[in-house]
Amino acid sequence: MTDLSPVLAALDADRDGALERLFELIRIPSISTDPAWKADCRRAAEWLVADLATIGFAASVRDTAGHPVVVGHHDGDGPSVLFYGHYDVQPVDPEGEWASPPFAPRLEERDGRTVIAGRGSADDKGQLMTFVEACRAFKKVHGKLPCKVTVIFEGEEESGSPSIVPFLHANATELKADYALVCDTNMWDAQTPSISVGLRGLMEEEIVVTAADRDLHSGYFGGAAANPIHIVAKIVADLRDTDGRILIPGFYDGVDETPPDILAMWNGLGRTPEAFLGSVGLKHPVGEKGRTLLELTWARPTAEVNGIIGGYTGEGFKTVIPGKASAKISCRLVHRQEPETIRAAFRQFVRERVPADCSVAFINHGGAPATQLPYDSPVLGKARAALTDEWGRETIMACMGGSIPIVGLFQAMLGMDSVMVGFGLGDDRIHSPNEKYDLNSFRKGARSWARILSALAA
Ligand code: BES
Secondary structure: OOOOHHHHHHHHHOHHHHHHHHHHHHOOOOEOOOHHHHHHHHHHHHHHHHHHHHOOOEEEEEOOOOOOEEEEEEOEOOOEEEEEEEOOEOOOOOHHHOOOOOOOOEEEEEOOEEEEEOOOHHHHHHHHHHHHHHHHHHHHHHOOEOOEEEEEEEOOHHHOOOOHHHHHHHOHHHHOOOEEEEOOOEOOEOOEOEEEEEEOEEEEEEEEEEOOOOOEEOOOOOOOOOOHHHHHHHHHHHOEOOOOOEOOOOOOOOOOOOOHHHHHHHHHOOOOHHHHHHOOOOOOOOOOOOOOHHHHHHHOOOOEEEEEEEOOOOOOOOOEEOOEEEEEEEEEEOOOOOHHHHHHHHHHHHHOOOOOOOEEEEEEEEEEOOEEOOOOOHHHHHHHHHHHHHHOOOOEEEEEOOOOHHHHHHHHHHOOOEEEEOOEOOOOOOOOOOOEEEHHHHHHHHHHHHHHHHHHHO
16 A cells, blocks of 8 residues: 555646656647647657656657557556547647637646646546546655556547557557546536536538539629539538438437436526536527536537538639538537438438538547446545545536547447546636646645556556
8 A cells, every 4th residue: 555645745846847747748749630740649648658757657759550559557556547648739720819829738727727738638638637646745755656547549549540440459468457537527607516427429421512513703603503612511500400400311319318317407506508608708598499408518419519510711702612611510429329320311311401513521520439438436436536535525426529549449349437527627728729727736636646646556
């Protein structure tokens, strides 16, 4: 057994060092979805390997067909844990909306809290470093870790994890552990810790509609020639009815009703649409009528257009009928909805709306099923007590509307349920300009992992 209090004290004593290390990592623009940043993704992986080595991990950059995966191993007496985080980040656009450069991290005061500003500060570099700092402190104080620890840091989480399935397949024996720990989720609020037991899945698909074989003069051809932007717009508009129900045939197959006791628990948490939407300048939920806010964001599926491209968007004006238009569309999935079944139904829905003299091409951008974990496993009980000790508040068992593909894969491929503990907050602006991570999340997050590792070892 390793005494916990000197470890917590060591974390407090090395706060500046920890912050500087996180800043170094944030400075590397590891945007995974855009090939322009490929070398930086590798640089982030190499930075992590070098940092893990200073703690005594046997770590390496492992090549995949896409961005590399970082794997590190460290011996320990207790049970074995596999910790997951991702070092890749989302693109920064619209870049002009950043108050300070996205890859020049700095401390700022926002809403009375000190925050670390920068792309990836919350999603997920700050989060993954909370765990690394906890390990560093154990090592410094005791010369060892309380558990046998393997870390896996992915470089493609934000772009649909295309390489992770073959990677897990090839390395299953090496990665299998007693517990999987994932730090990529949120707290309930800035004071209240949370464990996530549910995530939505995802189906991502791009459609490219081609009409004429070139861009046309909209006066000469207008009124006769099909406009692919109108075709795309009609497809997008047809996705939902006015009550927010999604109209892709078969879409709701496998969507279950949330049990009344769970709904009652969620209602007891008291999150209102006014407060939730008010924080981003909105008021009225747009999802299915008659559903509560948490149901809409945690337990109901969506169909959203994430991007739409076509026609003349430069300065001034051009009277053109474009030859092509495209849209990036994704569905958040719940319960037993299968990404590939939904993709096939979506494609059919799209084909039915493309005129006979036009064509559509599909680009599969990946997908992941939803995950639901038991609320009452012994390991969650330990993590819950450790979090409550650190934060001085009862830990809330929550779900997340976002997706973390690895969690389902750990379940399906390694037979491991994940303990999802994260210190992000609803106002972190992840995926948006001016992303931040609360300094308090970073500091107490590291202390929380120290407590959790110690509890798992006990
Ligand atoms: N950290 C998020 C998941 C998340 C979102 C947790 C909101 C808590 C609140 C994760 O890194 C993420 O953004 N995942 C992507 C996955 C996708 C690109 C496959 C997502 O949900 O869009």
